Amino acid sequence: MVSMKDISIACGVSVATVSKALNDHNDIGSETKEHIKQVAKEMGYFPNSAAKALKTNRTYNIGVLFAEDDYSGLTHDYFSFVLDSLKRTVEKKGYDITFINDFKNRSGRMSYLEHCRYRGFDGIAIVCTDFYTPEVLELVRSNIPTVTIDHLFNNVCAIMSDNVKGMRDLLTYVYQKGHRKIAYIHGADSAVTQSRLSSFYRTAAQLGLEIPDEYISVAAYRDTEKAYEETVRLLKLKDRPTCILYPDDFAAFGGINAIKERGLRIPEDISVVGYDGIRIARHIEPTLTTLNQNTKELGQKAGEKLISLIEHPKTTLIEQIIVEGYVYEGNSVADINEREKEI
């Protein structure tokens, strides 16, 4: 490992001069500066992040907290796209990404916050987790620059997918296609679910839709089994819905299977709507009508906001950034306007 000391010897200057030359301080003569840079390059020098961090308290490293439960963080289509975009964004600005976890070593276990302090993360992004555990709360209450994604805390920047508009657009779309009997199997309780559900009810009211209680039920996100069951239940109803909204695309597949197994056609017999816009939704038959979330922008805004928070703490607004998605029009929703007329 070639260090500044080696360069200072090679150039016959002090290490202070080397440091200042490489960092482009302006109290170093331009010839000296160029010469030092040249020699540094020739000798294959690059800095030691640990030493730099130790002295400057800046690591250029961002901690990302992702769900630790099985199969719900990294492997989640929606969140992995957000992470990918976040990663690209911060890397462009010279930051690395390290996962936050309950770090274990011989002296025991660390809380998330302790882990962050241990690693000296300049900022943290909380992407996909249970936001109401004590450790997560401890984290957001700390003074480390933080952004959360799809969750709103007091005094913490949040990048939110516009669930209210998303659900409104989705329901309005379905309505315009002539549907009046619309069921909604919503996700498990969370801030996101709340937003969507209340937007669903509000929009329904505005459209003059009547939603019987039996049209509303719950299946956890990505729970194909439960979505399947609930779909079966809905199909058995005397007054069956013409369209079913699912918690997300993945869960929708459970519903689709239930429908197909009963010999019903999509969308002719019953329409189906997902949420998220995962890749596969566009590649199956029927292509799934869904709310396509803008994962790229979510990750990008989160990264930009976080870096701004780190580099300009005084002037960066603590705010909520809303990112809109759009209705992806597959062919899983029938246009029944004409059918209605016939009746």
Next chain:
Amino acid sequence: MVSMKDISIACGVSVATVSKALNDHNDIGSETKEHIKQVAKEMGYFPNSAAKALKTNRTYNIGVLFAEDDYSGLTHDYFSFVLDSLKRTVEKKGYDITFINDFKNRSGRMSYLEHCRYRGFDGIAIVCTDFYTPEVLELVRSNIPTVTIDHLFNNVCAIMSDNVKGMRDLLTYVYQKGHRKIAYIHGADSAVTQSRLSSFYRTAAQLGLEIPDEYISVAAYRDTEKAYEETVRLLKLKDRPTCILYPDDFAAFGGINAIKERGLRIPEDISVVGYDGIRIARHIEPTLTTLNQNTKELGQKAGEKLISLIEHPKTTLIEQIIVEGYVYEGNSVADINEREKEI
């Protein structure tokens, strides 16, 4: 930030004593040791990873190189599962994960290797990338402990999914179902593709299958469009195959769509086989018969091997670890044994 110095003052001992007490050196009296530990806990002390790394040259941080091209690394179902498993495994042993990239700061861009040295990664895992770029080669030639996944380099530990056995099992399965006219749309050229393709031919020969050239073609992994096109081509053949193998599950969906659009049924009219065993494959209709790769074990073995390489460099074997998958029997492959008899 409470440091060892603070504790040393609080305890009336030197920082060396604190350091040794906290690290359980045995030249500290047990009472003193306990007392120091107690005070450290009370004061909320935890170490500074940068300082520790600077002094010890150990970061307990592992660099992971993931493809940087759009939508092929993090968001890839197969690789994201491997990463998830790798992450869990190394975290259990007290290591963190940071992504390797071409780090940029004001003094320019770093190569992957330079980035690794800059961050002082104890080891690196190369998971999913183009293995033949100069920068990746530079990386594997370095003396940093390294494991690669699904690629074999000289003198580097490799964790490989058993593509030879996988393809053999898959083809044998299809054969046992009575299929004799089997097409294989294989992935773009790579070591993985080579393994599968040669295993396909060898197994075919052993089974006495004749595979006309027109049954073999190429579509990039996850390229639904190309898979669609190639499927259309296959369907138009005079002597049409009864079963088509795809590069991966995702690509298979392209093929499935082509087949369905032409009014053909799966598996009654034509059988379809994927590769990977991504989650969704079990949740669509028909459920996809595919080779289920053992992502959990791949990530786990990779993590364990890497840590062994880091902690016991002398005694750890440089070897190739093969992880087997299994045929997931969906219902996309028809049993045509009886049909054959009828004819």
Next chain:
DNA sequence: TTGTTTTACGAAACCGTTTACTTAATTTGG
């Protein structure tokens, strides 16, 4: 010329830990 400012660099402290080497006190052995 002399006094003042500017420029270009160096000395040294410091960031938080680890560790080789000392040293003082205590225990052990004969």
Next chain:
DNA sequence: CCAAATTAAGTAAACGGTTTCGTAAAACAA
């Protein structure tokens, strides 16, 4: 009882940078 060995602590130098402050030389002004 005294020398040797052991134990328990401390001292100080590193690790590789950054930064404050000081200063000699050069440039400038009058």
